[in-house]
Structures are given as C-alpha cells and as structure tokens.
Amino acid sequence: MGYERETVERFIAGGMDVFEQVVDRNKEKILRLCYRITGNLEDASDVSQETFLKAYLARGRFRGNSSPDSWLYRIAVNQCYDFLKKNRKHAWNRSDAEAESSSSGNPENRMMNSEIRREIRKALLKLPRKQMNVFALRTNEEFSFREIAEILGISEGSAKVNYHFAVKNMREKLRGII
C-alpha cells in the first residue's frame, strides 16, 4: 500500500491527478468490498463512489500516519456500515439480478450460487461489526492481518481473533447450507 511521500503530499494538497491515480488503483477492490456487504451492484457503486467523494473532500484531514489506501478502506468500511444502518431491515435481502444472471454456469447452478451468496451475506450481516469488517476484508480482498489492522485501526492480534470468531460464527450460521 506504499506511496511516495511526495505523492501523499500532493494528494492532501488536492492534486486531481493523484486522486485519479488513487481511484484507479483502488476502485475495483473498494467496489468488491462494498458489493460484498451491500449485495447489490447499484448500491455498491453508490457507496464506493461516496467513499471516494468523502476521501476527496476530507483529504485535508488525512494525517499521513497510514497509507492513503488504508485510509480509503477505512472510509469504505464506515460507509458500508452507514448503508447497513440505513437499510437495516432489507439489507440482507437486496439481491442483484443483473450480477446473478450474468454469472457463469447453467441456470440451476446460478440459482444455487445466488442462494448461497444470499445466505452468506445474511450470515455476514448478523456478525458483530468488527468481525464483519475483518471477515469482509480478509475473504474478499485477501488483505494481510497487518493491513486489516491498519485499515480498521486495531491490533494485528485483534484482527486475527476477530477473524477466527467470524469464521466460527459463519460456520455455525451456514451449517447445512455450504
């Protein structure tokens, strides 16, 4: 997640070229992370764009203690959480027909995959916030625990423990499904 000091300073100063560089570098990962939590491409797109927008407007508050990428992921995680709070009742049920129909395999498999995805999301959203964040970052983007710790502002040990319990909880919740 390394940037040169000069690049970070230009990012803080508001250089649009640097910002675009940051967007290009992270847009896919951020979108996937948001998709993992929102379960809907349209929502994921909105939430991820809101993340970049927030990062651009609040770049003056970036202290440079962590890399801009980690800071961006932290904003994304918080944005996803805000989204879930706003859509608490229906969040788990927001399916994405477009993404499901375009996934590969025969219709039966697609249906099964989409059901499994929905159940996974349902179980994920029932996890405590920290476990959910660690789990989403680890399973989706395969961040190292050190990176996850940096993103969420927790210790590496805490990231590991939360991941362990998240997997344990997910296994219990998805027993008989996968």
Added chain:
Amino acid sequence: MKCWAVSHIITDYIESGLGDTERLLVEAHIKECPKCRFEFQRQKAFMEKLKNRDGLNLEDGFWVKYKKELFEKIHGRTKNPLVVLREMFGNAWNRKIMYASATLVAVFVAVYFIKLTFRGEDYFVDYGQNASSNVNAEKLEDAKDAEDIEGDGKTDSQFRTGKGKTRERIANGDRDGRREARQVYGLEVSEKELETFRKTIKEIEENEEFQVDESASMLTESQQIDVLAQLINKKYL
C-alpha cells in the same frame, strides 16, 4: 499441542497467519490426531467456499461510466461551500461547535450565579437561610420595595439613597439596617440588639445636640452604622 489449542489457531494456520514454531506444532498435531485432521479439512473447505463468491461480473465500459459519475459528483459537491466546509472539518467541526456552545452556557450560568451571590449577601444571607415560608413573603416585600411603599414619592432605591430615611428603617428593625451592619462589619444583629439600637437612636435624637434644626436631627447613614457598630463592639447590648 492439545486439541483445544489447535482448534483456537486452526483458522490462523489455514490463513498462514502463524509463526514457524506454532505452524510446525499444529502440523505435527494434525498428522497424529484424526479428529483435528478432520476438523482442519472441513474448516479449510468451508473457507474456500466462502472466498471468491461475490459473483460480481461487470459489463464493458462500467469503469468509464463509474469514473464519469464519480467526478461529476465531486464537481457538483465542491461547488457548495457549506458541503466542502462540513466535509473538511467533519466531526471535529461539530465537536468544536458543541464545546463552544457548552462553554458559552457555562459562562452564562456562572455569571448569573456570581451576580446573584453579590446581590445576595442580602438575598441569601439575610433571607435565604430563614425558614422557607418566609421566602415568598420576602420576595413580595422586595417587589413592593420597587414601588413607592412609603407613599412619600420615593421608590425603594431612592429610599435607600435618600437622606435620612434609612435611619427610620434601621430603627424599625428593617432589613436594611441589618444588611448594612452586616455588610460593613460582618456582624450578626439580633432582634434584641436592634431593640436596644432603636432606643439608643431615640436617645441620641432626643439629645439637644441633634436638635439644632430639622436637617441636623437626621443622622447620616454612616453615623447610624457607626452607632450600631459601637454598640455591638462595646457590648453595649
């Protein structure tokens, strides 16, 4: 290594999150223990299934559209100075406003109480410590004070500053007498003391020295207080 210990770190082992020593210990245990080996295989299969299941397939040109929308949003938002300010300061700005408001309220409350305290050497000391039943009556009296209670065309404030009138009030055991004595000398004045004081004032006034003319017969306020203080200090009472 025991089975319960392995079960606690099996996730880290699968995710390659263990140090060399622990990893070797877990590997050795899994080889020997069929129960833990079965658990390890199940856990690994489960975690594999969880990964890469987002099913996200993006159409061509998605990112072009995405970036266009994003930069349009940025240009739209940056036109509104209020939004820019809010985003720049965010929660810190809200916190500052909150602290400033709280400080302002605290200052107002403090000033109010300080004012009340100063007014009230009379208010609290004279009356506040009395029985609560007297408080309302005293408030009523205060309210009346603002009006012309003597019927001589003078309000209470005029009365207090007016020449000679305070003497009468002191002599009548009025609170002003007590208050002034207390303010100047920090002395408690009892009913008995006031009674004696009234007599003394009467004696002084009846004395010929004070009967030169009408205006001379009036003791000034400082004279009245001096008399009261002398009486108390000399244990006259």
